[in-house]
Each structure stands twice: as structure tokens, then as C-alpha cells.
Amino acid sequence: MKTAYRSKKWRKYFCGRLCAMTNLRKSGRIGINWENRKLKQRQWRQKNSARIKQSKILYYQQNKEAIIERVRVWRKSHPDARYTEKQVRRAKVRRVTITPVSRAAIFNRDKGRCQLCGLRVRKSEISMDHIIPISLGGPHEPRNVQLAHVRCNVRRGAGRTPAQMRIF
Numbered sequence: 001m002k003t004a005y006r007s008k009k010w011r012k013y014f015c016g017r018l019c020a021m022t023n024l025r026k027s028g029r030i031g032i033n034w035e036n037r038k039l040k041q042r043q044w045r046q047k048n049s050a051r052i053k054q055s056k057i058l059y060y061q062q063n064k065e066a067i068i069e070r071v072r073v074w075r076k077s078h079p080d081a082r083y084t085e086k087q088v089r090r091a092k093v094r095r096v097t098i099t100p101v102s103r104a105a106i107f108n109r110d111k112g113r114c115q116l117c118g119l120r121v122r123k124s125e126i127s128m129d130h131i132i133p134i135s136l137g138g139p140h141e142p143r144n145v146q147l148a149h150v151r152c153n154v155r156r157g158a159g160r161t162p163a164q165m166r167i168f
Helices: 008-027 034-047 049-062 064-077 079-094 103-109 150-156
Strands: 126-130 145-149
Touching (some): 034 049, 049 064, 064 079, 145 150
């Protein structure tokens, strides 16, 4: 579809300006310097941090119910992501190795059986047990995670290693 211009004078100005800008961009003499822009944004955020914080607080106060509802819905529809988020945060605090761990993959690998008591685990009561606890420097990765009932995992506690456990 062809764009209709108001007059020949306008078309000449517009086309000439467009071609000149395009040629300057191609030659590298004009354009966006992303590093410079990021630096300026970072400086602006540092200078206006109190203002930004105040605007976020005000937004939260005005939209508190909607934000809480949105978070509640997200948590309900993404239980694995929420669990992963929690475990990754714990691992970062302890400065241990972090590798993505899928609850579904661990459930399938362990064939739906609790590795502490040997009984079947319902999906509603899944707990991921770290063989070497994160608190003792164990990594958060699939080979250090096993399927367990919540009650078995709580009974085991964080301070016991597998050799100290005699549940079944």
C-alpha cells in the first residue's frame, strides 16, 4: 500500500531525511550506544533510588489486593517453580552448587517411592530430600536429591546424613 503525501515538497523532505538517517546509521556515525544508555540508566536509578522506592510503595498500596491475588494464582498454578525458587534461594545463601531439579523427573526416577521409608508417595505429599543437606554443604542437583514423604523428611532432620538414618 502506497502512502499518499500532502505535497511534492513534503515528500522530497521526508524521503531525503529518511535516506540520510539510514545512511548515517549504516555507516555507524549515528545510532544507539547501548553501553552508554545502560550506564546512564544505572546512574539515574542510583540518583533517584528513594523516588523509585517511594513510587513502588505507593503502587503497592493502591493495588495491594490485585497484586496479592495475582501472586496467589501464580503460586497455585506453578508449584514446581515456587519450590525451585525456594531451594535455589537457600542454596545461594549457603554458596553451594545449583543445578535445575525437576520434581517430576525425580518422582519418575525414584518410581514414586519414598527413599527413606520405601512406601509410595502421593503427589500431594511430595518432599524433595537432600541426601547431603544444603546446610552441610551438599549441592542442589539431581544426584543429591531423593523423593521422600514430608513426615519422613521432617523426621530425618537437616543434621543427619544417610548413614545415621535407620527408618526402615
